[in-house]
Amino acid sequence: MVSLEINEIKYEVDVPPDVPLLWVIREHLKLTGTKYGCGIAMCGACTVHVNGKAARSCHLLAGDAQGKKIITIEGIPQDHPVKRAWIAEQVPQCGYCQPGQIMQAIALLSEDPNPSDQRILDFMNGVLCRCGTYPRIKRAIRRAIKESKTL
Ligand code: FES
Numbered sequence: 791m792v793s794l795e796i797n798e799i800k801y802e803v804d805v806p807p808d809v810p811l812l813w814v815i816r817e818h819l820k821l822t823g824t825k826y827g828c829g830i831a832m833c834g835a836c837t838v839h840v841n842g843k844a845a846r847s848c849h850l851l852a853g854d855a856q857g858k859k860i861i862t863i864e865g866i867p868q869d870h871p872v873k874r875a876w877i878a879e880q881v882p883q884c885g886y887c888q889p890g891q892i893m894q895a896i897a898l899l900s901e902d903p904n905p906s907d908q909r910i911l912d913f914m915n916g917v918l919c920r921c922g923t924y925p926r927i928k929r930a931i932r933r934a935i936k937e938s939k940t941l
């Protein structure tokens with residue numbers, strides 16, 4: 791049994807503590823916005839926030855996530871500047887990688903609200919997009935920064 795706090799809701803889930811957090815999120819809690827890509831922390835599709843930092847949920851054991859604040863894509867409000875920018879720039883193609891991209895982008899902007907182009911490139915580097923939406927991702931991040939400043 792593990793006790794988890796996800797999107798500000800507390801859950802008791804009947805799984806062994808060595809189950810990856812991603813499995814709990816998708817299979818037990820049916821929060822299917824977070825995606826399974828590689829399963830070995832190499833693609834970023836499974837990115838969530840753990841205590842405000844981007845983390846690969848395929849590589850984090852549910853037992854180790856206890857006592858931490860976990861946010862998934864479902865926990866990000868629809869009117870969040872990053873989600874709005876993603877829509878305005880029409881970033882997704884197939885869409886599969888996009889929850890991970892958005893979670894990574896939000897983690898970047900909470901660490902560094904005014905990142906350089908190189909910082910954006912470096913920080914987003916580990917989240918792969920097979921559809922090659924990288925230029926639109928960068929434009930959306932720039933738009934979110936601009937909109938956040940005018941809020
Ligand atoms: S599924 Fe977790 S990094 Fe690829």
Ligand code: FES
Nearest residue numbers: 884885919920921
């Ligand atoms: S939009 Fe298809 S993998 Fe990124």
